[in-house]
Amino acid sequence: xxxxxxxxxxQVLKTGQSMTLQCAQDMNHNSMYWYRQDPxxxxxxxxxxxxxxxxxxxxxxxxxxxxxxNKREFSLRLESAAPSQTxxxxxxxxxxxxxxxxxxxxxxxxx
Amino acid sequence: AQSVTQLDSQVPxxxxxxxxxxxxxxxxxxxxxxxxxxxxxxxxxxxxxxLSGSTLVKGINGFEAExxxxxxxxxxxxxxxxxxxxxxxxxxVTAGGGADGLTFGKGTHLIIQP
Numbered sequence: 011x012x013x014x015x016x017x018x019x020x021q022v023l024k025t026g027q028s029m030t031l032q033c034a035q036d037m038n039h040n041s042m043y044w045y046r047q048d049p050x051x052x053x054x055x056x057x058x059x060x061x062x063x064x065x066x067x068x069x070x071x072x073x074x075x076x077x078x079x080n081k082r083e084f085s086l087r088l089e090s091a092a093p094s095q096t097x098x099x100x101x102x103x104x105x106x107x108x109x110x111x112x113x114x115x116x117x118x119x120x121x
Numbered sequence: 122a123q124s125v126t127q128l129d130s131q132v133p134x135x136x137x138x139x140x141x142x143x144x145x146x147x148x149x150x151x152x153x154x155x156x157x158x159x160x161x162x163x164x165x166x167x168x169x170x171x172l173s174g175s176t177l178v179k180g181i182n183g184f185e186a187e188x189x190x191x192x193x194x195x196x197x198x199x200x201x202x203x204x205x206x207x208x209x210x211x212x213x214v215t216a217g218g219g220a221d222g223l224t225f226g227k228g229t230h231l232i233i234q235p
Binding site: 040041043045050051052053054055057058060061066068100102103106108109110112113115 | 130155198211213220225226
């Protein structure tokens with residue numbers, strides 16, 4: 011099925027470890043996004059890429075880096091994981107305001 | 122910048138009763154509005170969206186929403202709910218070209234009581 015694919019689906023990290031969350035879309039969308047979801051907080055934008063070759067900070071960028079590898083792929087890196095980064099992470103893509111498609115999420119626990 | 126307020130964190134309602142989930146937004150420019158549903162341990166699914174035109178928008182699963190510019194609201198309604206509607210509902214807004222992403226409310230947990 012066409013859509014947004016995120017890997018991994020689950021991950022447990024120790025404090026201080028690093029990891030990269032992968033995201034790929036096959037809808038030829040220009041824009042891609044990383045959100046985190048925490049209980050009672052809704053979804054908050056971490057970083058976004060309006061088009062290939064550009065990235066911008068969202069509402070909660072501290073502790074994260076991103077790479078827009080090509081039009082299809084947008085990765086999120088945690089250089090030194092902290093317990094406060096325990097969350098569910100969603101990748102999304104869009105073509106303007108016409109529609110946003112979300113991946114199924116990555117559940118990350120930092121111990 | 123835009124913001125979204127979902128006025129109720131939790132809404133209990135009996136099966137087959139009507140429901141309204143409230144959403145208010147704040148923006149200095151024209152906006153596009155969305156409602157998403159999230160079932161337990163799943164991703165987000167689009168229920169409906171308002172881009173332009175008719176202020177009454179119909180979506181999937183019998184839901185509809187009305188855009189009210191003067192009251193800066195986009196409330197979600199369903200005339201008769203089912204147990205399967207138990208989920209978290211998110212209102213979201215974007216402006217301009219939409220490339221800088223959606224701003225979400227904190228969500229409303231709809232609890233259907235038999």
